[in-house]
Amino acid sequence: MNSQALNGKRVAILATDGFEESELSVPKASLAGHGVDVEVIAPSGKKDGIRAWAETDWGETYEVTRTLDDAKAADYHALVLPGGLFNPDALRTDDAALDFVRAFFETGKPVGAICHAPWVLINAGVVEGRKLTSVASVARDLKNAGAHWEDSEVVVDNGLVTSRTPKDLDAFCKRLEEELAEGRHAGQHG
Numbered sequence: 001m002n003s004q005a006l007n008g009k010r011v012a013i014l015a016t017d018g019f020e021e022s023e024l025s026v027p028k029a030s031l032a033g034h035g036v037d038v039e040v041i042a043p044s045g046k047k048d049g050i051r052a053w054a055e056t057d058w059g060e061t062y063e064v065t066r067t068l069d070d071a072k073a074a075d076y077h078a079l080v081l082p083g084g085l086f087n088p089d090a091l092r093t094d095d096a097a098l099d100f101v102r103a104f105f106e107t108g109k110p111v112g113a114i115c116h117a118p119w120v121l122i123n124a125g126v127v128e129g130r131k132l133t134s135v136a137s138v139a140r141d142l143k144n145a146g147a148h149w150e151d152s153e154v155v156v157d158n159g160l161v162t163s164r165t166p167k168d169l170d171a172f173c174k175r176l177e178e179e180l181a182e183g184r185h186a187g188q189h190g
Contacts, residue, residue: 018086081116159185
């Protein structure tokens with residue numbers, strides 16, 4: 001990826017306690033390595049940081065750049081939603097988080113979601129008619145919400161980038177960076 005195409009772009013990573021550590025740390029490092037300003041956004045009350053889940057136990061605590069109360073989708077070029085089990089389960093019932101996610105779709109900005117993160121997309125009402133992948137346990141939820149699920153390391157549908165698990169992170173980051181470089185997508189919808 002040509003870093004010049006990404007230099008100066010700004011990406012939000014929306015997460016809360018229990019995100020899968022690699023699904024936040026790897027995209028964040030990959031994007032930052034291309035000159036992207038990456039901010040970690042968390043629900044209100046998480047100003048002291050959010051704690052990762054590292055495969056089988058609690059991981060590191062990550063600094064929060066700003067809370068949802070202080071974040072506006074208009075200030076970012078793209079959104080990343082890491083998975084894990086606890087993180088997307090909490091975010092999918094948070095109205096402010098769902099509004100934040102919907103705003104990216106409404107303005108055609110790229111969105112990346114991995115593992116269980118498509119749960120958040122389902123509750124935001126943005127998956128119907130879209131092609132996605134996810135961890136296998138979320139496949140039925142996506143199909144029930146009207147999405148076309150496929151078992152692939154990465155699926156791209158008009159700016160929406162999805163992957164299954166941490167083993168797919170290289171492909172996920174590569175395609176996310178390509179979509180970010182392309183900019184807004186007319187086919188991205190809320």
